[in-house]
Amino acid sequence: MTKTLSVNLGSSTLKWRLFEMPDEKQVASGLVDFFDNTKAKITVKYGDKKAERTFDEKLSLKDAITILMDELRRLKLVKDLHEIAGVGHRVVAGGEVFKESVVITKDVLKQIDDLDVFAPLHNHVEVGGIELFRQLMPWTTQVAVFDSAFHQTMPEENYLYGIPYDFHEKYGARKYGAHGTSVRYVSKHAAKVLQRPLEDLRLIVMHLGAGSSITAVSKGKSLDTSMGFTPLDGLIMNTRSGQVDASLVTYLIKKLNLKNADEMLNILNNESGLLGISGFSDDQRELKKLVSTNPRARLALNMFANRVVKFVGSYIALMDGVDALIFTGGVGENSFEMREQIMSHFGYVGATIDKTKNESGNKEIDVSAADAKVKTLVVPTNEELMIARDVYKRLL
Numbered sequence: 001m002t003k004t005l006s007v008n009l010g011s012s013t014l015k016w017r018l019f020e021m022p023d024e025k026q027v028a029s030g031l032v033d034f035f036d037n038t039k040a041k042i043t044v045k046y047g048d049k050k051a052e053r054t055f056d057e058k059l060s061l062k063d064a065i066t067i068l069m070d071e072l073r074r075l076k077l078v079k080d081l082h083e084i085a086g087v088g089h090r091v092v093a094g095g096e097v098f099k100e101s102v103v104i105t106k107d108v109l110k111q112i113d114d115l116d117v118f119a120p121l122h123n124h125v126e127v128g129g130i131e132l133f134r135q136l137m138p139w140t141t142q143v144a145v146f147d148s149a150f151h152q153t154m155p156e157e158n159y160l161y162g163i164p165y166d167f168h169e170k171y172g173a174r175k176y177g178a179h180g181t182s183v184r185y186v187s188k189h190a191a192k193v194l195q196r197p198l199e200d201l202r203l204i205v206m207h208l209g210a211g212s213s214i215t216a217v218s219k220g221k222s223l224d225t226s227m228g229f230t231p232l233d234g235l236i237m238n239t240r241s242g243q244v245d246a247s248l249v250t251y252l253i254k255k256l257n258l259k260n261a262d263e264m265l266n267i268l269n270n271e272s273g274l275l276g277i278s279g280f281s282d283d284q285r286e287l288k289k290l291v292s293t294n295p296r297a298r299l300a301l302n303m304f305a306n307r308v309v310k311f312v313g314s315y316i317a318l319m320d321g322v323d324a325l326i327f328t329g330g331v332g333e334n335s336f337e338m339r340e341q342i343m344s345h346f347g348y349v350g351a352t353i354d355k356t357k358n359e360s361g362n363k364e365i366d367v368s369a370a371d372a373k374v375k376t377l378v379v380p381t382n383e384e385l386m387i388a389r390d391v392y393k394r395l396l
Helices: 061-074 106-118 123-136 149-153 165-171 180-194 246-255 261-270 273-278 284-289 295-318 329-334 336-343 383-395
Strands: 002-009 013-021 025-033 040-046 049-055 084-091 141-146 202-207 213-218 221-225 324-328 375-378
Touching (some): 013 383, 040 061, 141 383, 149 221, 180 221, 180 324, 202 329, 246 261, 284 295, 295 336, 324 329, 329 336
Parallel strands (some): 002 084, 324 375
Antiparallel strands (some): 013 025, 025 040, 040 049, 202 213, 213 221
């Protein structure tokens, strides 16, 4: 058996899972939370057990990773860190440079950092984490698994913008998308649930969470996706605006007397979306509690569902129909209310859901009505397992 570690590093959290390959047995999983704030918490789940440690001090990323490695040994999840042969890292943006997962070298690391412009909230942070893992575990094979790689199969008419073609050739101005690792896992798993070859299916994957995207998957490949040049584009999200007219952006820069475009990008990335519309929260769970008394809470949720419906409808048209609609991500997997609101629009294609199934609370379930012509599935994503698979392939 070979142990591999899958790492998903965000701006304030580090999610991870430890696997035994090739059996794909999950040994443990966990989260390092708020390592850049005054308090930090490390959680490790293994079997039916759970271990937690809280620190009343600021932890650096290096501290967090070092303590995590100590926890793996203390809990006897590994006898020695050398048992871990490979570490896979989720990287958001691979641009046109990386069309598949790659073993990380010094040159690859520099290329990932140079692609930071395509995911300004992610790539640079991920590079910092990769460098630390390489320092702390130099014997391991480190692999970068790119969210954007799955979308490299999109045809030109779907990924190009209506701007001078030279801008694409010279500056890489095009749609790249994100959540590709999640969509790749979910679409493959959905094919197994449907007991049909992936190559025969037209799927629409709705990855709905803090970051949200819709992807049309045709014959196992990404045909189109809602996120664009960066993950800012597409749907309204927790704090991201989604689609905005470029002229409105320049108009607001002037009206708000902003110093530069970066200040406007900060507003669009961190102060908009559900937070900006509601005025008080970016969490759909909090918004749901107040829909009957707060019109802006209801408006925020309605706008979220509205954008999902528009993208799904356009992708049904693009693929000349659809075989299954799939919900995944934190909201997609857990909010039966949002699923019901979205699916109320697709009876015209035969995609109807069973209310009792939808509200059952089951994490993985076919919520389709008995007479539905188009299946509706809830499939929990497992990006970490997909990362582990890619790492193991590169260890062989």
